Amino acid sequence: xxxxxxxxxxxxxxxxxxxxxxxxxxxxxxxxxxxxxxxxxxxxxxxxxxxxxxxxxxxxxxxxxxxxxxxxxxxxxxxxxxxxxxxxxxxxxxxxxxxxxxxxxxxxxxxxxxxxxxxxxxxxxxxxxxxxxxxxxxxxxxxxxxxxxxxxxxxxxxxxxxxxxxxxxxxxxxxxxxxxxxxxxxxxxxxxxxxxxxxxxxxxxxxxxxxxxxxxxxxxxxxxxxxxxxxxxxxxxxxxxxxxxxxxxxxxxxxxxxxxxxxxxxxxxxxxxxxxxxxxxxxxxxxxxxxxxxxxxxxxxxxxxxxxxxxxxxxxxxxxxxxxxxxxxxxxxxxxxxxxxxxxxxxxxxxxxxxxxx
Amino acid sequence: xxxxxxxxxxxxxxxxxxxxxxxxxxxxxxxxxxxxxxxxxxxxxxxxxxxxxxxxxxxxxxxxxxxxxxxxxxxxxxxxxxxxxxxxxxxxxxxxxxxxxxxxxxxxxxxxxxxxxxxxxxxxxxxxxxxxxxxxxxxxxxxxxxxxxxxxxxxxxxxxxxxxxxxxxxxxxxxxxxxxxxxxxxxxxxxxxxxxxxxxxxxxxxxxxxxxxxxxxxxxxxxxxxxxxxxxxxxxxx
Amino acid sequence: xxxxxxxxxxxxxxxxxxxxxxxxxxxxxxxxxxxxxxxxxxxxxxxxxxxxxxxxxxxxxxxxxxxxxxxxxxxxxxxxxxxxxxxxxxxxxxxxxxxxxxxxxxxxxxxxxxxxxxxxxxxxxxxxxxxxxxxxxxxxxxxxxxxxxxxxxxxxxxxxxxxxxxxxxxxxxxxxxxxxxxxxxxxxxxxxxxxxxxxxxxxxxxxxxxxxxxxxxxxxxxxxxxxxxxxxxxxxxxxxxxxxxxxxxxxxxxxxxxxxxxxxxxxxxxxxxxxxxxxxxxxxxxxxxxxxxxxx
Ligand SMILES: Nc1ncnc2c1ncn2[C@@H]1O[C@H](COP(=O)(O)OP(=O)(O)OP(=O)(O)O)[C@@H](O)[C@H]1O
Ligand SMILES: [Mg+2]
Numbered sequence: 001x002x003x004x005x006x007x008x009x010x011x012x013x014x015x016x017x018x019x020x021x022x023x024x025x026x027x028x029x030x031x032x033x034x035x036x037x038x039x040x041x042x043x044x045x046x047x048x049x050x051x052x053x054x055x056x057x058x059x060x061x062x063x064x065x066x067x068x069x070x071x072x073x074x075x076x077x078x079x080x081x082x083x084x085x086x087x088x089x090x091x092x093x094x095x096x097x098x099x100x101x102x103x104x105x106x107x108x109x110x111x112x113x114x115x116x117x118x119x120x121x122x123x124x125x126x127x128x129x130x131x132x133x134x135x136x137x138x139x140x141x142x143x144x145x146x147x148x149x150x151x152x153x154x155x156x157x158x159x160x161x162x163x164x165x166x167x168x169x170x171x172x173x174x175x176x177x178x179x180x181x182x183x184x185x186x187x188x189x190x191x192x193x194x195x196x197x198x199x200x201x202x203x204x205x206x207x208x209x210x211x212x213x214x215x216x217x218x219x220x221x222x223x224x225x226x227x228x229x230x231x232x233x234x235x236x237x238x239x240x241x242x243x244x245x246x247x248x249x250x251x252x253x254x255x256x257x258x259x260x261x262x263x264x265x266x267x268x269x270x271x272x273x274x275x276x277x278x279x280x281x282x283x284x285x286x287x288x289x290x291x292x293x294x295x296x297x298x299x300x301x302x303x304x305x306x307x308x309x310x311x312x313x314x315x316x317x318x319x320x321x322x323x324x325x326x327x328x329x330x331x332x333x334x335x336x337x338x339x340x341x342x343x344x345x346x347x348x349x350x351x352x353x354x355x356x357x358x
Numbered sequence: 359x360x361x362x363x364x365x366x367x368x369x370x371x372x373x374x375x376x377x378x379x380x381x382x383x384x385x386x387x388x389x390x391x392x393x394x395x396x397x398x399x400x401x402x403x404x405x406x407x408x409x410x411x412x413x414x415x416x417x418x419x420x421x422x423x424x425x426x427x428x429x430x431x432x433x434x435x436x437x438x439x440x441x442x443x444x445x446x447x448x449x450x451x452x453x454x455x456x457x458x459x460x461x462x463x464x465x466x467x468x469x470x471x472x473x474x475x476x477x478x479x480x481x482x483x484x485x486x487x488x489x490x491x492x493x494x495x496x497x498x499x500x501x502x503x504x505x506x507x508x509x510x511x512x513x514x515x516x517x518x519x520x521x522x523x524x525x526x527x528x529x530x531x532x533x534x535x536x537x538x539x540x541x542x543x544x545x546x547x548x549x550x551x552x553x554x555x556x557x558x559x560x561x562x563x564x565x566x567x568x569x570x571x572x573x574x575x576x577x578x579x580x581x582x583x584x585x586x587x588x589x590x591x592x593x594x595x596x
Numbered sequence: 597x598x599x600x601x602x603x604x605x606x607x608x609x610x611x612x613x614x615x616x617x618x619x620x621x622x623x624x625x626x627x628x629x630x631x632x633x634x635x636x637x638x639x640x641x642x643x644x645x646x647x648x649x650x651x652x653x654x655x656x657x658x659x660x661x662x663x664x665x666x667x668x669x670x671x672x673x674x675x676x677x678x679x680x681x682x683x684x685x686x687x688x689x690x691x692x693x694x695x696x697x698x699x700x701x702x703x704x705x706x707x708x709x710x711x712x713x714x715x716x717x718x719x720x721x722x723x724x725x726x727x728x729x730x731x732x733x734x735x736x737x738x739x740x741x742x743x744x745x746x747x748x749x750x751x752x753x754x755x756x757x758x759x760x761x762x763x764x765x766x767x768x769x770x771x772x773x774x775x776x777x778x779x780x781x782x783x784x785x786x787x788x789x790x791x792x793x794x795x796x797x798x799x800x801x802x803x804x805x806x807x808x809x810x811x812x813x814x815x816x817x818x819x820x821x822x823x824x825x826x827x828x829x830x831x832x833x834x835x836x837x838x839x840x841x842x843x844x845x846x847x848x849x850x851x852x853x854x855x856x857x858x859x860x861x862x863x864x865x866x867x868x869x870x871x872x873x874x875x876x877x878x879x880x881x882x883x884x885x886x887x888x889x890x891x892x
Binding site: 116120122123124126127128130131132134135138139142253257260261268307310312313315316317319320322323324327 | 625629631633683686687690692693694696697698700701702703704705707708709711712821825828829831832836862863866867870873874877878881
Binding site for chain 2: 764767768770771774775777778779780781782783784785786
């Protein structure tokens with residue numbers, strides 16, 4: 001336990017440094033990436049992957065750490081993206097001011113909505129959060145308030161700082177996403193390791209007992225909701241920077257549900273697991289269609305190519321496989337393997353009877 | 359003496375915490391076994407494990423056959439009747455409907471017996487169970503457990519939270535029941551336990567701390583101190 | 597005045613479609629604690645079977661439409677039965693998250709199947725003239741489709757209530773909604789009721805699929821998505837596990853949505869429904885007819 005308090009941050013920092021060096025490398029993409037690692041296309045894909053990983057980490061604060069199965073977390077990602085894009089498109093606010101204002105806005109909105117949603121528990125809470133998020137999705141899809149409708153909203157180029165514009169600046173965009181990921185992971189890790197995080201896990205495991213012990217469960221949940229949503233809003237801002245605008249998928253039902261998938265595939269209750277889950281999902285989501293396209297050349301029967309070209313089918317099947325085969329996720333599998341190795345090394349269990357202590 | 363239920367090495371875990379740590383217990387046929395123990399030691403967990411509500415390991419042998427792997431409803435069909443701790447009547451259903459749910463194919467419902475024991479219920483068949491008093495709900499719950507014949511009746515704290523007069527009624531009913539059935543019950547009310555018990559089992563920290571016959575109950579003051587139950591809870595039984 | 601009645605009729609028929617989906621979901625959730633995300637896709641999948649049936653008949657006759665409605669209903673029930681049996685049953689011991697992911701996975705696969713079979717673009721539903729028109733009811737022109745959907749919803753409601761009130765299976769379901777564990781404790785195999793209720797929910801979703809086409813006249817692979825969301829809202833407002841509550845909430849949501857969209861501004865209806873939901877949660881978290889203390 002004590003070693004992991006030091007080892008983990010160091011390991012994560014090392015990963016961050018390695019990721020920061022990617023733009024200087026030129027390895028082949030092996031089908032995972034559209035191009036060599038340092039190429040603009042690859043960097044831009046990786047930026048999106050890192051944002052999804054960050055978003056999954058923010059969601060783990062709710063689902064994994066606090067047991068809050070929100071179906072509406074995507075709303076704050078979407079609001080982050082849309083509020084930021086709209087502030088830039090329709091007001092004279094500068095880039096960084098708009099970004100800061102957006103994050104504040106997400107926090108405020110989350111506070112308001114969570115005050116209501118947390119009045120109910122369990123699945124009713126899930127449904128209510130889902131309903132909130134869907135209104136956001138509808139507002140976007142139908143182009144209310146100038147959200148741009150189905151086609152999304154492009155950022156006016158002159159409002160974006162020059163360092164993020166143009167193909168040659170893709171590394172900067174990449175680093176911005178990486179920075180976002182780093183901020184999100186750090187903030188989330190601080191929450192998880194604090195007393196606050198401990199109490200949250202308490203409410204997750206046994207809310208009733210926490211209430212009896214005098215904890216304000218509602219208040220704890222409210223606090224973590226606002227923290228997670230605010231961080232999700234930040235991810236939304238980074239998303240806009242990465243793709244130069246927004247699209248309706250950022251608030252869509254699909255992404256809302258996929259977030260749950262990300263956390264589960266990675267291993268619920270582990271921030272690193274969530275980040276891995278987000279990464280896996282983002283790769284699947286962005287590269288599966290390419291797999292289908294790549295096969296059309298006649299190497300496989302047309303029906304198979306057709307099936308592979310339908311990413312939702314594969315995604316659905318992967319959902320089912322994960323639940324049936326690996327309900328504890330990637331981290332769960334890894335932990336089970338590690339535990340096995342450790343048990344073998346430690347030898348047979350020495351039974352210590354309680355009486356020995358009396 | 360034959361045993362109706364034999365328990366060997368019962369381990370039960372709820373979530374991440376282990377509640378029962380290798381518990382052994384014999385329930386003798388035709389007798390009444392009363393389980394005692396401080397709050398939260400795992401008495402209800404023991405009952406719910408026998409019923410198959412909770413994941414557990416260890417051997418449960420009921421009338422010579424293992425209960426391993428059987429889901430709750432099949433254990434009940436083997437002849438274990440259950441009257442749970444908080445009565446758990448279906449509040450939105452009528453008394454008649456609550457009783458009807460306890461009917462079972464291949465077993466004659468013993469309505470006359472039940473109405474003999476609880477004449478009051480007969481008047482209230484059309485009333486929803488949620489509108490009854492606590493004592494009346496306990497009667498519905500007991501009536502459900504008695505409606506079809508069973509080989510073991512498990513009753514978890516039937517007198518908990520009831521007024522002294524009602525405690526008396528419940529104990530009187532159980533005294534009649536114990537003449538014909540094998541009973542396994544949790545009963546913290548030492549007066550009531552004294553009236554009903556043949557065998558006594560004291561649980562501590564998920565294990566059996568002491569077993570014996572009803573004479574264990576003789577030292578009531580000492581037991582009361584140990585269990586930390588208040589004396590006032592026992593008025594009405596003497 | 598005519599517009600008012602027209603909107604009343606559309607509001608009620610939209611509400612009826614919500615009810616068709618929500619009634620099954622509410623029972624499923626009340627009894628099994630499973631929130632099925634597959635039911636939107638089930639609606640869509642069945643709806644396409646209705647389109648196929650219409651096309652198979654060639655002519656858009658009333659008989660063909662009736663056949664399409666029956667086929668759609670049965671397809672919904674059959675798929676639901678299989679889903680429960682093959683995928684959901686192994687998950688009962690594993691908790692909400694696994695069940696949820698399973699239903700989501702099934703939903704994705706069903707929608708993908710529809711997309712692969714019929715493409716992503718809308719497929720129109722041929723309707724006989726007597727159904728696509730309006731009829732004169734006491735001097736007001738009411739679309740026949742609205743009458744059909746509302747009638748179907750009321751019939752389903754009556755049928756479900758009769759099932760719940762008058763049969764032993766229904767009694768077990770009602771008891772199970774309150775406390776499934778205690779039902780097991782009386783020697784009853786609740787899993788059978790789970791299968792039955794999930795299948796009933798599938799039948800209702802299938803019926804909703806065909807009738808949604810009668811109302812919107814074209815199917816897309818995402819036809820069921822919006823209905824599913826509003827069905828969830830209806831369930832929460834009505835009180836989980838209460839069918840009368842679901843019925844009233846469905847009408848309330850359908851009407852508010854359509855009236856606000858028409859008399860205020862497009863999209864105001866969605867916001868109004870949300871406001872209703874929020875108000876309900878603040879004033880009465882258990883919903884219109886839900887029981888206090890059983891806030892799930
Ligand atoms: N659902 C649960 N989740 C976590 N812990 C539980 C759960 N149910 C019971 N426990 C714990 O298991 C232990 C034993 O509980 P149990 O209900 O069996 O005790 P008991 O002896 O019946 O107590 P009482 O006298 O209060 O009825 C307690 O410490 C309790 O906190
Ligand atoms: Mg107990």
